[in-house]
Amino acid sequence: MPSAFRPLKEQRYEAALFRRRALAGMALIVVCLAALGVRFAYLQVERHEEFSARSEANRVLTRPLPPARGLIYDRNGVLLAENIAAFRLEVTPEQVRNLPDMLAALGKIVPISDDDIARFNALRKGKRSYQSVPLRMKLSEEEIARFSINRWAFPGVEVVPYLTRSYPHGAEFAHTVGYVGRIDSDDLAKLDKGDYAGTTHIGKTGIERYYEDRLHGTPGYEQVEVNADHRPLRVLDRVAPTPGENLYLSIDANLQKAAEAAFGGRAGAAVAIDPRNGEVLAMVSVPSFDPNPFVNGISSADYAALLAAPDKPLLNRLLRGHYAPGSTMKPFVGLAGLEYGLRKPQDTVLSTGEFFIPGQSRGYRDDKRGGHGRVDLAQAIAQSVNTYFYSVALDMGIDRFTAFMRTFGFGAPTGIDLVGEGSGVLPSRDWKRARFNQAWYPGETVIAGIGQGYWVVTPLQLASATATLANRGVPYTPRLLRAVQARLDSKPETVPPPPARPPAIHRPGDWQAVEQGMVEVVKSGTARGLDKDFPYVIAGKTGTAERYSRTDNTWTDIATSAIERHQVLFIAFAPAEAPRIAIAVALEAGRSGGRDAAPIARTMLDAWLPGDLAAQAREAQAGAAPAEAAR
Amino acid sequence: MMLDERFALLRHRLRGLWRRPRMDLPLLGALLLLMCVGLATQYSASDLDRGQVVAQGLRFLLGGALLVGLSRVPPLTLRNWTPWLYAASVLLLLVVAVLGEGRGAHRWLDLRVVRFQPSELLKLTMPMMVAWYLNGRPLPPSWSTLGVVGALIAVPAVLVAKQPDLGTALLIAASGAFGVFLAGLSWWRIGALVGAFVAAVPVAWHFLHDYQRNRVLTLLNPEADPLGNGWHIIQSKIAVGSGGLWGKGWHHGTQSRLEFLPEHTTDFIFSVFAEEWGLIGVLLLLALYVFIIGRCLWIAAEAKDTYARLLAGAISMSLFVYVMVNGGMITGMLPVVGVPLPLMSYGGTSAVSLLAGFGVLMSIHAHRKAIAG
Numbered sequence A: 001m002p003s004a005f006r007p008l009k010e011q012r013y014e015a016a017l018f019r020r021r022a023l024a025g026m027a028l029i030v031v032c033l034a035a036l037g038v039r040f041a042y043l044q045v046e047r048h049e050e051f052s053a054r055s056e057a058n059r060v061l062t063r064p065l066p067p068a069r070g071l072i073y074d075r076n077g078v079l080l081a082e083n084i085a086a087f088r089l090e091v092t093p094e095q096v097r098n099l100p101d102m103l104a105a106l107g108k109i110v111p112i113s114d115d116d117i118a119r120f121n122a123l124r125k126g127k128r129s130y131q132s133v134p135l136r137m138k139l140s141e142e143e144i145a146r147f148s149i150n151r152w153a154f155p156g157v158e159v160v161p162y163l164t165r166s167y168p169h170g171a172e173f174a175h176t177v178g179y180v181g182r183i184d185s186d187d188l189a190k191l192d193k194g195d196y197a198g199t200t201h202i203g204k205t206g207i208e209r210y211y212e213d214r215l216h217g218t219p220g221y222e223q224v225e226v227n228a229d230h231r232p233l234r235v236l237d238r239v240a241p242t243p244g245e246n247l248y249l250s251i252d253a254n255l256q257k258a259a260e261a262a263f264g265g266r267a268g269a270a271v272a273i274d275p276r277n278g279e280v281l282a283m284v285s286v287p288s289f290d291p292n293p294f295v296n297g298i299s300s301a302d303y304a305a306l307l308a309a310p311d312k313p314l315l316n317r318l319l320r321g322h323y324a325p326g327s328t329m330k331p332f333v334g335l336a337g338l339e340y341g342l343r344k345p346q347d348t349v350l351s352t353g354e355f356f357i358p359g360q361s362r363g364y365r366d367d368k369r370g371g372h373g374r375v376d377l378a379q380a381i382a383q384s385v386n387t388y389f390y391s392v393a394l395d396m397g398i399d400r401f402t403a404f405m406r407t408f409g410f411g412a413p414t415g416i417d418l419v420g421e422g423s424g425v426l427p428s429r430d431w432k433r434a435r436f437n438q439a440w441y442p443g444e445t446v447i448a449g450i451g452q453g454y455w456v457v458t459p460l461q462l463a464s465a466t467a468t469l470a471n472r473g474v475p476y477t478p479r480l481l482r483a484v485q486a487r488l489d490s491k492p493e494t495v496p497p498p499p500a501r502p503p504a505i506h507r508p509g510d511w512q513a514v515e516q517g518m519v520e521v522v523k524s525g526t527a528r529g530l531d532k533d534f535p536y537v538i539a540g541k542t543g544t545a546e547r548y549s550r551t552d553n554t555w556t557d558i559a560t561s562a563i564e565r566h567q568v569l570f571i572a573f574a575p576a577e578a579p580r581i582a583i584a585v586a587l588e589a590g591r592s593g594g595r596d597a598a599p600i601a602r603t604m605l606d607a608w609l610p611g612d613l614a615a616q617a618r619e620a621q622a623g624a625a626p627a628e629a630a631r
Numbered sequence B: 001m002m003l004d005e006r007f008a009l010l011r012h013r014l015r016g017l018w019r020r021p022r023m024d025l026p027l028l029g030a031l032l033l034l035m036c037v038g039l040a041t042q043y044s045a046s047d048l049d050r051g052q053v054v055a056q057g058l059r060f061l062l063g064g065a066l067l068v069g070l071s072r073v074p075p076l077t078l079r080n081w082t083p084w085l086y087a088a089s090v091l092l093l094l095v096v097a098v099l100g101e102g103r104g105a106h107r108w109l110d111l112r113v114v115r116f117q118p119s120e121l122l123k124l125t126m127p128m129m130v131a132w133y134l135n136g137r138p139l140p141p142s143w144s145t146l147g148v149v150g151a152l153i154a155v156p157a158v159l160v161a162k163q164p165d166l167g168t169a170l171l172i173a174a175s176g177a178f179g180v181f182l183a184g185l186s187w188w189r190i191g192a193l194v195g196a197f198v199a200a201v202p203v204a205w206h207f208l209h210d211y212q213r214n215r216v217l218t219l220l221n222p223e224a225d226p227l228g229n230g231w232h233i234i235q236s237k238i239a240v241g242s243g244g245l246w247g248k249g250w251h252h253g254t255q256s257r258l259e260f261l262p263e264h265t266t267d268f269i270f271s272v273f274a275e276e277w278g279l280i281g282v283l284l285l286l287a288l289y290v291f292i293i294g295r296c297l298w299i300a301a302e303a304k305d306t307y308a309r310l311l312a313g314a315i316s317m318s319l320f321v322y323v324m325v326n327g328g329m330i331t332g333m334l335p336v337v338g339v340p341l342p343l344m345s346y347g348g349t350s351a352v353s354l355l356a357g358f359g360v361l362m363s364i365h366a367h368r369k370a371i372a373g
Helices: A002-046 A048-056 A099-109 A114-125 A141-149 A185-190 A206-210 A212-216 A253-263 A300-308 A326-339 A377-383 A386-396 A398-407 A429-436 A442-448 A459-470 A508-523 A593-630 B003-019 B025-045 B050-071 B075-099 B118-135 B143-161 B166-182 B187-207 B210-220 B229-243 B269-301 B306-330 B348-366
Strands: A060-065 A079-091 A133-136 A157-166 A180-182 A201-203 A220-226 A232-239 A246-249 A268-273 A280-286 A349-351 A354-356 A363-365 A373-375 A481-485 A539-546 A566-574 A581-587
Touching: A002 A048, A002 B166, A002 B229, A002 B269, A002 B306, A048 B229, A060 A232, A079 A099, A114 A133, A141 A157, A201 A206, A201 A212, A206 A212, A253 A268, A253 A280, A253 A593, A268 A459, A268 A593, A280 A593, A326 A377, A326 A386, A326 A398, A326 A459, A326 A508, A326 A539, A326 A566, A326 A593, A349 A386, A354 A386, A363 A386, A363 A442, A373 A377, A377 A386, A377 A508, A386 A398, A386 A442, A398 A429, A398 A442, A459 A566, A459 A581, A508 A539, A508 A566, A539 A593, A566 A593, A581 A593, B025 B050, B025 B269, B025 B348, B050 B348, B075 B118, B075 B143, B075 B306, B075 B348, B118 B143, B118 B166, B118 B306, B118 B348, B143 B166, B166 B306, B229 B269, B229 B306, B269 B306, B269 B348, B306 B348
Parallel strands: none
Antiparallel strands: A060 A220, A079 A133, A079 A157, A180 A201, A220 A232, A246 A481, A268 A280, A268 A581, A349 A373, A354 A363, A539 A566, A566 A581
16 A cells, blocks of 8 residues: 555654664663762762761751841830740640640649640641640749649640730730731741741731831751750750841821720721821721730630621721712812813802703702802812812813822822732722723712712721822822831831822912812811811811612701711811821711711821920920020 | 353453553552552651551552553543643643632642642643644654744743742653654754753843742852751751661661651652662662663553654653652752652652553553554
């Protein structure tokens, strides 16, 4: 068969080719493995004496010395996270004859929970029987005393000192400072094993996690001579560990405390920022939780209780809380109208109680029946007149609207030095297309003008935008780390704030018109009376957003309707002419922004501004005095 | 049917199996011996932990079942499925790259019941694909054939290296490259490729992860890193060297028992073996590997068509890479790259994928020329 001849020949040719290559490959393999064998022979015969001696002398164990974790302070040196000496029970399984019996007997002297035993058994799996395994952390003095008396009955059980992380303020900073926890298998996969040799804990949330690299430090090691049973005999060499850096946050513990007290347990969040550099002065998320039990492993029952709590204490409302911004957006929308040249500050709009998109019959309401009459921008902000902002937003269109709001940081994480920040929602054509696969309707632009609709902000975003507004449109990224102390004997060094981003406001006159409106909010508008007996001028804006939409068509007076029905917000900055603090307060339930959220902001202003300005005056004097003396 | 008849039938079947076995008995015997040695070494290295030996034994059983199953699949069926299997495994790699289960390195895919590494699949599908492609091309391969094969190898190898899993990427790339070598790529082209590779080393250095660079640097000066990789190399060399000619005896290796040797049940199991069995044991073990590889290559040479030949040959030769890289690592000749010692190191995925590869070889053996013709 001539047609089958060629393939057959090629088959044979290929088979022969393969055989030659397989032989060559085999030769290569034999040569290489022979080389490997020679290498083994070199190590095992030629250098056997040397390695044998080293193996004999290999009673020297290199033991890592974990570094002490850096401390965390507030801006005035108040300790927020510290290391305290504690004692734990450790068990060396090899030396215990009957482990279950011993644990039962030990449990009668020192309480040991099922969680403790479960964790002990889990840890034991990864270790050799002659290595000790922690059983109970944080023994009380009484427990240590009781155990010491009965120690003779428990060979292989020892009380061991260690340093443990402690948060002296408990729940107050849980959402900011965060907490450390035991290194788990996920952490292990990411870590440099050398750097974490001997370290048992790692930052899990908050500052503890974000600045893990700074806080951790560098481990040292010691070389210990051990006997054949692996017991240490003496220390031969020791390289001390370098402790982690101490961090100074921009938070002021007093302000934080005052803000938290002002919430009185109502769920919500508040942030205060220094608008001149983005330093966060206070961050409160209510309710909170005590981070201390998390350090050495919270019991599963306690954790389940925290998870099941109806007001979600574990939720970091600052970073991930979602709030409809409502009327607090009006200064920003008004500013956008000025920025795009759609309005001049003195232009007026007639509020009749209802606003219509030309050619449509659906009405968009003011919160006052019959409307507010003719109002300019400042009056519209002061009285929170919806119609003014409906019309500005409609004239602007959603694309310009979104673009402007983005310059104030809405719709994106602020970039604060914390982990897990949400981005909220800034409504846009693209967002709606991606989320619902629907076109954008002009009516949605109208309600976006009063901060309703799809718009969702986090309290941190709101505070950051308010700070940008207060700083005449120059945005700083909010930041918690203020200074770093690299070594115990060195001075804390200030960390320079990240550079400001390009300004969001281009004409100073625009800013003044908005600021005037916000000052009027407090003087005569929706938050009047807030500045009672306060020595500085406050600029603010209330927000009262419905948590669920109206189902009937009746008019309801916001102030008398059910408290649960509204999320209330308040933003403020002061002193109005030269702002030193910008605040955003969000409450998950309340009557109105002016009545419930604004007083919290006032408490925070009281706690910060007089002291801050007095300190500044002192500094100015101290600065002037030497200058005069020199003259 | 009477009981006698049943026995008669059974006897007949057994005799048939004996005369014309589907398995290559010398290879099967060598593998069983290797697995026994592996389990015994595990038992010693884990400080007489029976649980660990049972766990590893179960993996061997699972791999053995896969071996038997695959040995029943004719190479022709494998050939027809090859492009799909290859495409599927590359697709899985991409899925892992996008949403893989963390663990620091993105290499696991969680299937609720089992978690597995798609990169393991490529240890089989890569040589299959190269064999499949070369099977349809005139041999020895031309430059254009080489280009296509190069892309087939490079895409998954780079994806795996990015995970980052340098060891597996190396094994996958090697299995493909051996396919090309066995297809008869002319020597001067091989020379040109090797030359280009050497020239590319400084560029590759630029793309290595820091920890991978550290491993190379540590090799040059292990004493500089007493807590990290240098420690591994020093302690491994002490373990090997102190074993001497005859070894310290089973479960008398102080290096691993006293925790001086890290990861002594996985990547450094060879060190434990060398310490306890000495040079004699090492040479016997290496001889066992040489026998297995040689027997596999013989099966390849006997195969019916180019596809089966290249596939079997590539699988056989990549075994050598495992042994060489692992042995080189524990003796301080090569950098610390996570490559297991075949059927000795503790761990499921590599044992199962290796045994699956042997299953393919058994199938190729069962459908060799003698039966076909």
